[in-house]
Amino acid sequence: MPTPLSGLRVVEIGDRLATAYAGKLLRDAGADVVMVEPPDGHRLRHYRPVGVPPREAESPFFAFLAGGKRSVATATVPAGLLAAADIVIVGATPDGAEELGVDVDALRTVVTLSDFGWAGPWTERPATEFTLQAWCGSTASRGEPERPPIAVGGDLGEFVAGSYAAAIGLASHHGGGGRSDLSVLEAMTTSMQVFSWLRKELMLLEVVGRSTEVPSVERAKDGYVGISMATGQQWQDFCAMVECPDLADVPELRFQVGRWEQRDLVRARTADWFAAHTVEEIVELAALFRIPMTAIGNGETLRTMDHFEVRGSFVDHPSGFRAPGPPWRMSETPPLPAALPPRLGDEAPTWPNREPHSGAAGLPLAGVTIVDLTAFWAGPAATHLLAMLGADVIKIESVQRPDGMRFAGGFRADVERWWEYSWVFHGVNSGKESITLDLESDSGRELLGRLVADADVVVENFTPRVMENFGLGYDVLKGFNEKIIEVRMPGFGLDGPWRDRVGFAMTMEQLAGLAWITGYPDGLPTAPRGACDPLAGVHAAFLTVAALEHRGRTGLGQLVEVPMIDVVLNASALQVIERDVAGITLTRRGNRGHEFAVQNVYACAGEEQWIAVSVRHNDDWQALKTVLGQPNWAAALDYSTESADTIDTHLAQWFAGRPLNETVETLLAAGIPAAPVVQPPDVIDNPALRARGFFQTVEHPLCGPLPYPRPPMTGDFVRSPAPLLGQHNGEILGGALGLSAQELERLESEAVIGTWPSGL
Structure with a gap:
C-alpha cells in the first residue's frame, strides 16, 4: 500500500533530538529523509543515558530515531542536495547554519528550529531543554513547597518541538512553500504550561505556587496508581469509590486548588483505602466509575501490558530491540515499517532538481474546511494549529454538553457567562468559529451531515463509543462526503481492552512512563501536568496534513487514528529501549536528568x-x-x-x-x-517572546483584549479570539446552510442549537 508522503524529499540538518524526531515522523509517513551529519557522526549516535553502562555499539535510541533514513557526512551541506529537497529542517542557529553553508532564503520549504528562534534578541543564547523548561514557566509550578521546583524528565520539550517542526514544515509544503522560523521556547510555552498568563488575566488570580494534583500518584498495595480528574463529577465519583462520600460534600474540595490546600486531609482519609487494594483492583474499579486512573508504567512494565500486546503497540526493531511503533493508523496509507539506521555517510541520494518557486502568498491551509468535534485540550490543540495555519475551523458543541474545558478550573462569580472565561479554552480555540448542534437529535445529525458534505476534514477526540452512539461512524461520514478525512483521537485507541476507558493527558503521562522519570529521587512519580495533550494535538495536525497530501494525489479520503497513548509511548521510547538493550530501568533523578553529568x-x-x-x-x-x-x-x-x-x-x-x-x-x-x-x-x-510577537492581542466580545499565543513561529496568525458558545449559529447555519430565521428559532426552541448551556 502507498504511504501518505510517498515521493516527498526531506533534508534533516542538526544534531538535536527535535530535528531527529521531526525527520522520524516524516520518514515513517513515507518521506525520503536524508540526515546531514558532521564527519564524525550525529551526536545521538553515541547517546547514552546517565546510569547506563558504556557500550561499543551505537545508541539504540539513535537507531529508533534514524531508522530508514539516509546519511550524508559532510562539514558543508551540498547545495545540490538542498535544491532538490521538498522540505529542509535546519536545527541550528543562524551562525550554525552559516557554518554549514545553508542559505535558507534559497530553499523551497524550510523550517529553522532553534532554542529561541532566528528572529529576536536571544538568537545565539545557549540553552538546553532543561533550562527552556525553566524559561517557559513549566518547572516553577511543579513540586512540593518545601523542596525545589522540579522539571519534567525525558526531554519532552524536544519531542514537542520536533512534532511542531514536522507539522508546520509539511503544512508549508502543502501550501506552496516558504520559510518558518520556529522557537523551541515558544513550542514549550504553548505545551508545557497551561496558559497561566491568560489565567491571571481572565480569572483575576495570582500564581498558586508549586503543587501537585490531589489526588495524583498514590501508593497501592503492590505499586503505584495515577489519578487525573478534570470535572466535579469525577471528584464525587472518586469519593464514593474510596468509601469517603462525606468528602464530596465539602465545597472547598470540589476544585483542585481547594484539594491542594486541604491535601493532608485528603491524603489521610484515602491512604488506607489505596494501601488495601492492588493496582489492578483499583484501576478496574475506577473504569466502572469512569474515573481516569491507571497503573504507573515504566520501561520494564510497559511492554507486557495486555492492551499494548493486543494492539501491537511495540514492534521488533531490526536493530535488535522492541520499541513503540508509529503513533497512528491510516486506513489507506499505513506507516513504513521500522528499519535499520544508515551507516555514517553511506546513502547519499541522487535526487533530480526540483523546479524553483517563489513560495505561497497566504496561509498554507487556506481553503481547507474542518469540522471540529473536539473538546478539552488535545483535540482542540490539533484544530487550533490547523486554524492558525489557515484552515476554516467550525467548532461544534452543544448546549447540553459544551466543551468541558469551559468549566474546568473554577469560575468567576462576578460575571454572568462565566464559562466564557476559561483560560485553556481561550488558549486553544482562537481562530475558530463556534456553532451548537445536539447530535443526539435527528435535526442535529442532519445539519452535521450537510456541513461534512462541504468539508475536507472531521476531527474528534471522544472515547470510541461516543461517535458510534451518535450513529456517526466513518462509513456514515463517507456517505455525506466520499472524500472526507476523519481524524480520530481516542485516548487508548479504537480497539483493545482499554478502548472505552476515560483518559486525560496526565493519565497517559502516568501510564507511559513520563511520570515515572519525573519527580524527586526519593519521592513519588510526578505527572508532567498535561503537556501531552498538545503533543498529541500537534501529531494529529501533522497527520491531517499528511492525509490531505495523499488525497491531493489520489482523490481518496481516509480514516486516521491518532491515540494519545501511542504518541506518549513514542515520547518515552528511551525507557523501553534501554530496558530491552541494557536491562536498566531508568527512573527519577530529580532535576539532574539523564543526559548531563x-x-x-x-x-x-x-x-x-x-x-x-x-x-x-x-x-x-x-x-x-x-x-x-x-x-x-x-x-x-x-x-x-x-x-x-x-x-x-x-x-x-x-x-x-x-x-x-x-x-x-x-x-x-x-x-x-x-x-x-x-x-x-x-x-x-519575556523579552524574547515579546520581541518575536508570540503574544498577539485580540479583542474578545466579553473578556476584552487578550494576549493570545500564536504557533511557535514568527508571523501573524491569530485572526480572531476564542468564540462564544454558539456565536456563529446564524452565520453558518443561516448563511452557509441557508436556514431561515424561523427554522433557527425552531431549532433553538427544541434545544438543537443555542448559546446558553442547559441547566444554567
Missing part, C-alpha cells in the same frame, strides 16, 4: 529565587570554573557523573548568596545554559 536547580539569594543550570560537557565545566574563580575544590574534580554529587554541593553553596538575574546573565555570557525558574504567568514579560 552536572545539572540542577539551585536556590539564589532571596525568597523563591531559583536558577536552572546545565553543564553539558567539559568545555562548559571549564567555563564554569572560570566563573567560580577557579576554586581549589573545582580544580580537583573532572566533568563526570562520579564527581556530580560533590560539584552539586559546592554549587549550591556558591549560588545561595548571589542575585538570581545577574547570575543568570553571568553564566550565559560564559556560554553556560542557565535560566531563572520563571513563574508561569510571568512568561508574558
